[in-house]
Amino acid sequence: MPIHTLQDLFIDQLRDIYSVECQLVAAQAELAALANGAHLQGRLREHGAETRRHKQRLVDIGRAHGFDLEGDPSRAMEGLIVGGRAHLSEADDPYARDFLIIAHSHRIEHYEIAAYGVAVALARQIGLHAEAEMLGRSLNEEREMDAWLTRLASGKLLGRIPAN
16 A cells, blocks of 8 residues: 555554554464463463454554555564564573563564554544544553563562572
8 A cells, every 4th residue: 555645654554553463362372371470471361352452442443434454464573473483492491481472572562562652643643633542542551561571570570580
């Protein structure tokens, strides 16, 4: 789709985010299944439910404006997921694997934070304030997940993970 206007760019960005959320529904379930720590496993499952809500918000915006969100898969997210899978397959130690899950989840969250941040700004620029609010809720949930991952990795949620 050619991008001639900010409206076109907004639709393009929503399509990318929609693809990201679709890809993540399965990937988050895989990560949860690989996690050793029950706390991490549970939070990844919860975030999977949030991801489905994010996806629905995007569908609602698309429907309200008469555009389809289906399109090419996000190559950036594909790379993060495929790279994460390959890296995780090398981790034998369950604690090291949990840290890898945290690391890869951080990378994913940062991509989503950037994508939602741009979408919120575009929505405001083109006067779609209700849509900016909806997307802002997803952005805040992504930021909360990122902060939670930081607290978990730093030992502030469960204490230190053994080095050996």
